[in-house]
Amino acid sequence: MIVQLCDTSASFCHYPNTRAERKLISVEALRKALRMAMCENMTVQFLYPDYALPSEYVELIESVDHAKVAPVGVTDEADIVVLPSLDRADEVKEGDTVCVRISRAELCDSVEALSALLRRVTRLNVSLTDSHTAVPEELPAYADALDRLGETVKEEYARGHFVQLNLLTDRLMLKQMNNCNAGAETVTLAPDGKFYICPAFYLEGDSPVGDPDAGIEVPNAQLYALSHAPICRSCDAWHCRRCVWLNRKRTLEVNTPGRGQCLTAHAEREASRRLKERMDAAAPGNMFNEIEKLDYTDPFEKVSR
Amino acid sequence: MSDTKIKKQEEPWQGGVAKNITFIVTKDCQLACKYCYLVGKNEKERMSWETAKAAIDYVLDREEEFPQESVVWDFIGGEPFLEIDLIDRICDYIKTELYRRDHHWFDSYRFSFSTNGINYDSEKVQRFINKNLSHLSIGITIDGTRRKHDLNRIWKGSGPERGSYDDVVRNIPLWLEQFPGGGTKVTISSADIPYIKESVLHLYGLGIHEVNINVVFEDVWKEGDDRLFEDQLMELADAIIDGGWYESCSCSFFSENIGKPLDPELENQNWCGAGMMLAVDAAGNFYPCTRFAAYSLRSKKPLIIGNVRDGIDQDKLRPFLTLDRLTQSPQKCIDCEVASGCAWCQGENYDAADTDTIYQRSTAICLMHKARVRANNYYWNKLFRKLELEGKKEEYEKNKPEANASLTC
Numbered sequence: 244m245i246v247q248l249c250d251t252s253a254s255f256c257h258y259p260n261t262r263a264e265r266k267l268i269s270v271e272a273l274r275k276a277l278r279m280a281m282c283e284n285m286t287v288q289f290l291y292p293d294y295a296l297p298s299e300y301v302e303l304i305e306s307v308d309h310a311k312v313a314p315v316g317v318t319d320e321a322d323i324v325v326l327p328s329l330d331r332a333d334e335v336k337e338g339d340t341v342c343v344r345i346s347r348a349e350l351c352d353s354v355e356a357l358s359a360l361l362r363r364v365t366r367l368n369v370s371l372t373d374s375h376t377a378v379p380e381e382l383p384a385y386a387d388a389l390d391r392l393g394e395t396v397k398e399e400y401a402r403g404h405f406v407q408l409n410l411l412t413d414r415l416m417l418k419q420m421n422n423c424n425a426g427a428e429t430v431t432l433a434p435d436g437k438f439y440i441c442p443a444f445y446l447e448g449d450s451p452v453g454d455p456d457a458g459i460e461v462p463n464a465q466l467y468a469l470s471h472a473p474i475c476r477s478c479d480a481w482h483c484r485r486c487v488w489l490n491r492k493r494t495l496e497v498n499t500p501g502r503g504q505c506l507t508a509h510a511e512r513e514a515s516r517r518l519k520e521r522m523d524a525a526a527p528g529n530m531f532n533e534i535e536k537l538d539y540t541d542p543f544e545k546v547s548r
Numbered sequence: 549m550s551d552t553k554i555k556k557q558e559e560p561w562q563g564g565v566a567k568n569i570t571f572i573v574t575k576d577c578q579l580a581c582k583y584c585y586l587v588g589k590n591e592k593e594r595m596s597w598e599t600a601k602a603a604i605d606y607v608l609d610r611e612e613e614f615p616q617e618s619v620v621w622d623f624i625g626g627e628p629f630l631e632i633d634l635i636d637r638i639c640d641y642i643k644t645e646l647y648r649r650d651h652h653w654f655d656s657y658r659f660s661f662s663t664n665g666i667n668y669d670s671e672k673v674q675r676f677i678n679k680n681l682s683h684l685s686i687g688i689t690i691d692g693t694r695r696k697h698d699l700n701r702i703w704k705g706s707g708p709e710r711g712s713y714d715d716v717v718r719n720i721p722l723w724l725e726q727f728p729g730g731g732t733k734v735t736i737s738s739a740d741i742p743y744i745k746e747s748v749l750h751l752y753g754l755g756i757h758e759v760n761i762n763v764v765f766e767d768v769w770k771e772g773d774d775r776l777f778e779d780q781l782m783e784l785a786d787a788i789i790d791g792g793w794y795e796s797c798s799c800s801f802f803s804e805n806i807g808k809p810l811d812p813e814l815e816n817q818n819w820c821g822a823g824m825m826l827a828v829d830a831a832g833n834f835y836p837c838t839r840f841a842a843y844s845l846r847s848k849k850p851l852i853i854g855n856v857r858d859g860i861d862q863d864k865l866r867p868f869l870t871l872d873r874l875t876q877s878p879q880k881c882i883d884c885e886v887a888s889g890c891a892w893c894q895g896e897n898y899d900a901a902d903t904d905t906i907y908q909r910s911t912a913i914c915l916m917h918k919a920r921v922r923a924n925n926y927y928w929n930k931l932f933r934k935l936e937l938e939g940k941k942e943e944y945e946k947n948k949p950e951a952n953a954s955l956t957c
């Protein structure tokens with residue numbers, strides 16, 4: 244269960260959150276939801292706003308096992324630090340797990356800043372804000388930037404710092420699909436005390452899929468599962484978030500990705516493959532996955548053949 | 549030579565290899581049929597020449613994106629022949645452009661119409677037909693006997709209800725003269741069930757040898773309809789076999805290929821052609837099929853995949869092009885022992901779904917399909933027994949029609 248504590252809680256993912264007006268979830272709703280999470284054996288992640296929470300909230304939060312996703316500088320106890328912009332990278336502490344939202348163009352222009360960050364953190368999660376709009380002509384520049392970031396990863400490994408960069412190392416380490424799974428395995432409690440598929444669905448004004456009293460009932464829940472996603476289930480870009488919110492935005496179906504998301508994930512998969520080759524040359528016998536070279540850049544081409 | 553003939557259903561022209569492009573030329577019609585799925589019919593939305601031309605140019609400018617061997621240019625309404633001047637201009641333009649561009653569809657095209665037949669004999673329509681005869685498919689919709697036809701197919705307007713049977717039937721001889729193999733499409737809703745047998749036989753009697761008949765996909769069925777339906781189909785089976793109609797006529801209700809379980813891997817394809825087709829309306833919007841246009845939908849917003857100015861948004865086509873049977877079917881259909889031939893309409897699935905998805909199969913016809921399967925089994929058992937007794941079974945087996953997975957939209 245993801246709990247978006249306030250309307251202004253920073254986005255940690257593909258969706259933007261432009262809400263500026265504070266609206267904190269009610270203590271009552273939070274209490275009910277946490278009770279439900281414990282009864283249903285759900286793990287809980289809290290999305291923090293950029294201000295200190297009242298003590299009753301802190302107390303409640305601490306009463307359950309959880310992870311904190313918080314903007315940089317808000318709490319020393321964040322499990323995942325959300326960086327609103329690379330300009331504030333200095334505030335990140337050594338060993339943090341950091342999440343940053345940037346566009347592909349920004350990423351290409353910020354390889355050095357990202358590399359500097361990679362040298363200090365345990366894990367860097369880059370959420371692209373525009374993966375869904377990618378077209379083939381834009382990908383060589385992205386691939387080049389990924390290769391340069393790969394070089395940093397390789398150097399860090401060489402000095403014993405096993406940093407993770409979701410765009411490159413996840414595909415090298417995962418053994419199967421590891422997508423966002425919103426709607427199938429995760430659900431979001433929003434500040435209105437109701438459940439949504441993910442924060443993006445709440446922010447976009449979707450209907451809720453339940454509340455702590457009535458329980459969770461996702462209509463057509465099967466469509467959020469990998470088994471019911473004809474393109475994704477034949478894909479091996481295991482690191483891809485397979486964002487159901489972007490899917491719906493682009494194709495009108497939560498189970499079908501648009502071309503941009505697939506092209507981007509495959510540029511990353513291919514960059515991971517190249518990184519593996521370079522790692523093999525530098526450090527034979529490493530534990531990274533072998534990655535096969537593909538003859539497509541979008542699994543749709545394979546499925547619709 | 550065999551004298552045992554069993555009329556098989558005609559395959560659609562270039563079935564499977566033709567691109568289907570539909571112009572919704574008007575949303576107006578002279579009739580106000582009670583079962584009409586076009587909930588948003590109106591007199592205002594007529595396609596302009598500029599929109600039609602832009603749609604044609606869009607398609608012909610992108611020959612590589614439309615690689616199908618052939619094309620069927622479909623015209624629907626409302627009643628398409630209300631816009632005969634526009635249609636004539638469209639068809640002339642298409643022919644000229646195919647020639648001018650040396651397009652691979654030159655001489656591999658059809659113009660297709662589904663009409664209520666009312667102004668079929670008008671001078672303008674006849675001039676158009678004679679000009680394009682060798683490239684035309686025209687189906688006239690007639691529901692059967694006067695009683696059955698007039699039950700639903702009534703003239704629009706206030707005042708006492710007036711059926712359209714006479715206005716259509718008078719054009720049947722001319723139509724059959726021009727299109728000797730002409731078939732008709734009959735749609736069965738709950739109230740029509742008692743008239744199925746007499747209607748099909750009546751159509752055969754009018755000289756229409758191919759009757760494509762479907763139950764509507766919408767959830768209109770009442771308790772007991774399936775029993776009634778089965779009884780009607782059994783009576784129809786008796787009449788077709790005892791009367792020897794099977795030699796010269798076909799009725800799509802009876803097919804050797806329905807009512808079997810389907811292989812989850814080998815027979816996992818989608819039934820409906822939505823997404824392979826392209827429809828364009830008066831506003832210049834593109835749809836995966838006409839059933840996704842606003843005027844066809846009861847409860848969902850239109851599913852627009854682009855327009856003549858900005859083109860087709862290929863992302864919006866992806867769900868259609870990767871849709872398979874199992875992903876959209878509930879478990880009961882996956883396990884179903886009589887699944888083959890149980891059809892669906894993607895548009896109705898979308899309209900009836902709990903969310904805005906094409907991936908939730910509506911099974912409103914479930915009991916009706918099962919009833920059809922029972923009657924269909926009866927039909928073939930009875931027919932084969934008859935052929936056997938007449939010593940013609942073996943000949944039939946040798947000459948029997950090939951498997952036919954024709955669409956029933």
Ligand code: SF4
Nearest residue numbers: 256423441486487488
């Ligand atoms: S669906 Fe998942 S990946 Fe997409 S925005 Fe929501 S949480 Fe992020």
Ligand code: SF4
Nearest residue numbers: 475478483500505508
């Ligand atoms: S790359 Fe495309 S097909 Fe593969 S998991 Fe991601 S969204 Fe799905």
Ligand code: SF4
Nearest residue numbers: 880881884890911914
């Ligand atoms: S709708 Fe009914 S008859 Fe048709 S496949 Fe499903 S279970 Fe079988």
